[in-house]
Amino acid sequence: MDRRTFLSHSGRLLAAAGLAPRMFAENRMPESNQRRSLSFSNDWIESVLVSAVRNMPVEDAIVVNLSTTALHYRVGGDHGTVLPWKSAMLRRCTLESGETVALLHVRQRTNLGGVALGWEWYGRRNPQFPRGTPLYISLQDEIGDVQLDPVHGFTHETSVSASPRRYRLKLNLWYTPEETDCGIHTGHQFLEVHTQVLGTGHMQKFRENNSETLYEDVPMLPGFTHDPFFVVGDNGSFSYPWHRYYAETDCIWMAVELHPL
Numbered sequence: 001m002d003r004r005t006f007l008s009h010s011g012r013l014l015a016a017a018g019l020a021p022r023m024f025a026e027n028r029m030p031e032s033n034q035r036r037s038l039s040f041s042n043d044w045i046e047s048v049l050v051s052a053v054r055n056m057p058v059e060d061a062i063v064v065n066l067s068t069t070a071l072h073y074r075v076g077g078d079h080g081t082v083l084p085w086k087s088a089m090l091r092r093c094t095l096e097s098g099e100t101v102a103l104l105h106v107r108q109r110t111n112l113g114g115v116a117l118g119w120e121w122y123g124r125r126n127p128q129f130p131r132g133t134p135l136y137i138s139l140q141d142e143i144g145d146v147q148l149d150p151v152h153g154f155t156h157e158t159s160v161s162a163s164p165r166r167y168r169l170k171l172n173l174w175y176t177p178e179e180t181d182c183g184i185h186t187g188h189q190f191l192e193v194h195t196q197v198l199g200t201g202h203m204q205k206f207r208e209n210n211s212e213t214l215y216e217d218v219p220m221l222p223g224f225t226h227d228p229f230f231v232v233g234d235n236g237s238f239s240y241p242w243h244r245y246y247a248e249t250d251c252i253w254m255a256v257e258l259h260p261l
């Protein structure tokens with residue numbers, strides 16, 4: 001074997017042994033449809049996270065797009081899109097391409113209130129929370145870090161001075177029985193939107209910390225994610241109007257939170 005033949009031969013051996021130059025590893029596409037159960041998945045709501053979505057069938061689920069690019073799906077010859085930080089209730093579709101999605105499926109409704117037995121009553125973590133309000137929060141699942149400009153990323157408006165920054169994405173479920181006022185509040189230090197999973201609720205805005213001053217009512221039906229309530233300032237800071245969640249029936253909904261890093 002002459003020297004050239006040997007070098008060529010050894011290169012093939014290296015490649016066969018998985019020792020090929022690093023650029024091949026770095027250019028490799030992430031393995032598609034990597035899925036894991038979310039930490040709040042339970043007997044009532046099956047909750048799964050899928051990343052690098054490619055041609056993945058969905059039987060029956062609320063699909064939440066947890067990324068800054070559109071999610072594309074098809075059914076027969078028809079096509080559809082789920083915009084970033086939005087959701088859809090899909091049945092017998094194929095998710096063609098997308099980055100990261102949460103899939104939520106109602107498994108059963110029997111003994112629905114039992115969902116909260118293993119969760120935390122929100123008043124335990126917030127001393128100011130009304131003592132008689134039955135609002136319960138699940139474990140929170142940290143999904144990963146996302147870079148986005150909050151104006152463009154959520155509203156799709158063109159941001160004059162785009163200022164992308166990094167956020168940590170966290171998800172959790174909430175539960176409350178019917179006719180529950182979950183409390184008017186403001187001042188979040190993170191960006192939030194909510195996806196309705198079960199029941200009929202409302203996201204509402206108020207002029208003041210007073211339920212008589214309501215000025216916008218957003219009905220929440222299963223599969224729907226509301227537009228963000230936060231307003232972004234010139235320097236990338238954000239603020240919220242007084243707002244609350246109101247449960248008309250027994251409700252389960254998912255919080256999508258982006259915490260600045």
Ligand SMILES: [Fe+2]
Nearest residue numbers: 185188192243
């Ligand atoms: Fe809020």
